[in-house]
Amino acid sequence: MTTQDLTAGTQPEAFRLRAERRRWGEVVVKACLALCALVSVATTVGIIVALVVPSIEFFREVSIVDFFTDDRWAPLFKPASFGVRPLLVGTLVITFWACVVCLPCGLGAAIYMSEYARPRVRNIIKPALETLAGIPTVVLGFFALTFLTPHFQDLGLDVGVFNVLAAGTAVGILLIPVVASISEDAMVAVPQDLRDGAYALGSSRLQVSTRIVVPAAISGIVASFVLAISRAIGETMIVLIAAGGIAQITFDPREQVQTMTAFIGATGIGDVPTGSIEYKTIFAVGLTLFVITFVMNMISIRLVRKYRDVYE
Amino acid sequence: MLTLAVLALGAAGCGRGDDDDEGAAAGTTAADTGGEQLSGDVEADGSSTVGPLTTAAAESYREQQPGVNVTVGISGTGGGFERFCAGETDISDASRPIHDDDEAPVCADAGIEYQNYQVAVDALTVVVNSENDWVTCLTTEQLKKIWEPKAEGKITNWNQIDPSFPDQKLTLAGPGTDSGTFDYFTDEINGEEGASRTDYNASEDDNVVVQAVAGDKGGLGYFGYTYYEENTDTLKAVEIDGGDGCVAPSRESAQDGAYTPLSRPLFIYVKTESIQTKPQVAGFVDFYLNNLDTIAEAAQYITVPDDVVSENLSKLQTQEG
Numbered sequence: 170m171t172t173q174d175l176t177a178g179t180q181p182e183a184f185r186l187r188a189e190r191r192r193w194g195e196v197v198v199k200a201c202l203a204l205c206a207l208v209s210v211a212t213t214v215g216i217i218v219a220l221v222v223p224s225i226e227f228f229r230e231v232s233i234v235d236f237f238t239d240d241r242w243a244p245l246f247k248p249a250s251f252g253v254r255p256l257l258v259g260t261l262v263i264t265f266w267a268c269v270v271c272l273p274c275g276l277g278a279a280i281y282m283s284e285y286a287r288p289r290v291r292n293i294i295k296p297a298l299e300t301l302a303g304i305p306t307v308v309l310g311f312f313a314l315t316f317l318t319p320h321f322q323d324l325g326l327d328v329g330v331f332n333v334l335a336a337g338t339a340v341g342i343l344l345i346p347v348v349a350s351i352s353e354d355a356m357v358a359v360p361q362d363l364r365d366g367a368y369a370l371g372s373s374r375l376q377v378s379t380r381i382v383v384p385a386a387i388s389g390i391v392a393s394f395v396l397a398i399s400r401a402i403g404e405t406m407i408v409l410i411a412a413g414g415i416a417q418i419t420f421d422p423r424e425q426v427q428t429m430t431a432f433i434g435a436t437g438i439g440d441v442p443t444g445s446i447e448y449k450t451i452f453a454v455g456l457t458l459f460v461i462t463f464v465m466n467m468i469s470i471r472l473v474r475k476y477r478d479v480y481e
Numbered sequence: 482m483l484t485l486a487v488l489a490l491g492a493a494g495c496g497r498g499d500d501d502d503e504g505a506a507a508g509t510t511a512a513d514t515g516g517e518q519l520s521g522d523v524e525a526d527g528s529s530t531v532g533p534l535t536t537a538a539a540e541s542y543r544e545q546q547p548g549v550n551v552t553v554g555i556s557g558t559g560g561g562f563e564r565f566c567a568g569e570t571d572i573s574d575a576s577r578p579i580h581d582d583d584e585a586p587v588c589a590d591a592g593i594e595y596q597n598y599q600v601a602v603d604a605l606t607v608v609v610n611s612e613n614d615w616v617t618c619l620t621t622e623q624l625k626k627i628w629e630p631k632a633e634g635k636i637t638n639w640n641q642i643d644p645s646f647p648d649q650k651l652t653l654a655g656p657g658t659d660s661g662t663f664d665y666f667t668d669e670i671n672g673e674e675g676a677s678r679t680d681y682n683a684s685e686d687d688n689v690v691v692q693a694v695a696g697d698k699g700g701l702g703y704f705g706y707t708y709y710e711e712n713t714d715t716l717k718a719v720e721i722d723g724g725d726g727c728v729a730p731s732r733e734s735a736q737d738g739a740y741t742p743l744s745r746p747l748f749i750y751v752k753t754e755s756i757q758t759k760p761q762v763a764g765f766v767d768f769y770l771n772n773l774d775t776i777a778e779a780a781q782y783i784t785v786p787d788d789v790v791s792e793n794l795s796k797l798q799t800q801e802g
Contacts, residue, residue, distance in 0.1 A: 241679075246675065330700075414682040414689070415680050425682065435657075439685045
């Protein structure tokens with residue numbers, strides 16, 4: 170009926186799809202909303218410009234080949250060297266240990282809340298997880314330094330005062346709510362018919378969870394994973410406090426590392442003179458970081474598109 | 482202009498009389514010169530180590546003379562003397578005496594007369610973990626072996642420093658490249674300012690150094706002596722052998738020069754012409770020298786002994802003419 174009415178709208182006397190007068194309120198609302206969208210776009214453009222200009226000046230003085238192939242990062246020392254790989258490896262190992270913690274824990278929590286937990290239990294766990302998401306990262310940094318590290322040492326792990334393991338674990342704890350919350354939303358959105366069908370065929374709850382719900386919600390789950398990884402790469406305060414300050418290539422989680430973000434943070438609060446090569450280094454590292462997270466987000470969008478609509 | 486200068490000097494003179502024996506009477510000077518509102522600029526430049534001291538003096542001085550604008554640059558001791566002898570600055574901050582062979586003649590040629598005043602003692606302390614029971618004294622050669630650029634990635638165990646030390650991983654922490662402490666240590670120990678291994682935990686926050694050393698049995702770090710005084714319960718200071726036997730860091734050994742080479746006097750050089758023609762420079766230097774105790778404490782340096790304080794003040798009187 171309604172579709173017929175709409176097609177009948179070609180007759181001017183019967184239906185006018187356009188308003189007779191302009192609705193000024195609507196125009197204003199539309200402009201405001203467009204402005205809000207524009208703020209984020211303009212900010213991104215601004216960030217790119219702010220990063221690219223000093224970075225170009227940096228790469229005029231330091232060869233881009235050295236930047237990516239040299240294994241020594243000591244931009245503030247004499248003789249200076251600008252091999253970014255130790256920082257990349259530092260970021261990588263922190264992200265790896267954060268993922269080891271947050272991906273299984275987050276996904277497990279999501280499956281539990283969506284498939285197993287009774288509403289009453291869920292009503293307790295979900296707000297608790299969201300509280301965890303609200304803990305300032307500086308607090309988690311000191312939690313890693315003054316709680317996790319000494320306890321790892323008590324457990325007999327030979328970790329240093331500053332180490333990858335504690336910092337990575339703390340970043341992982343920070344990201345559990347991100348994974349759990351987004352994954353759970355995706356799982357709850359899976360149509361009940363799919364579950365009922367599986368149960369009717371005699372499936373157990375575990376089978377329904379792992380073979381029906383998780384595959385059906387995979388686009389949301391993948392999105393949560395990629396978002397968590399991006400956040401882990403960009404996390405600053407925890408690694409600044411707990412991961413140490415030595416830029417070295419090591420895959421030993423008991424050692425200390427410096428990540429790209431920690432370098433930016435530590436150097437930014439010092440007093441390097443504006444315009445010096447040390448100052449521009451901050452922007453070159455920032456641009457590298459930006460490109461990495463940008464690529465991660467592109468991959469995430471691709472993956473989400475690829476797996477979407479299968480069951481919807 | 483001239484009368485103002487005379488008034489300011491008169492007032493400053495009273496303040497000195499009160500403070501001769503103890504520099505602690507900061508309030509007295511404030512009260513005495515409080516009536517004279519000076520104005521104008523004071524240009525200071527030079528050592529990044531003395532800079533914080535002059536800045537601390539300028540900040541306290543602004544409370545009683547808000548019209549006087551003290552600019553403190555940090556071009557380094559050498560760069561500071563260059564500007565000073567070109568007549569650009571009134572005060573030059575220096576972490577060593579002026580060189581008689583190349584710097585002093587430049588000043589003499591330009592007709593710039595000056596007087597130097599010792600304003601504080603800078604002392605560095607090398608610290609290890611309180612559980613470290615194998616080291617009480619290190620020679621400057623051993624420190625060099627630990628910290629020189631070529632030690633990077635190689636000297637990683639205590640038994641490499643001395644075969645009698647145990648097989649214990651060496652973990653290093655120290656100040657970042659922005660600090661005067663780093664410049665001083667690398668200059669004295671490694672022989673070149675800024676030359677250092679880079680694989681240590683470098684932080685501008687001394688507390689990070691404390692955490693790193695206090696939390697690791699094989700830890701070693703260095704920072705200013707006054708910061709060590711606040712952490713004596715968690716850290717152990719190492720005696721330093723500069724060639725004449727081991728000397729423990731302390732206020733006394735730093736003041737009398739026995740704790741060498743990790744203690745040194747810090748100076749300001751003041752242009753005589755500025756003292757005599759610019760009342761704001763005379764007022765500022767007078768305030769500076771009369772409150773060395775509080776200023777040194779604020780900038781985390783060791784204060785000069787009493788006899789240096791009185792020597793400074795009599796030199797100032799002579800310079801004022």
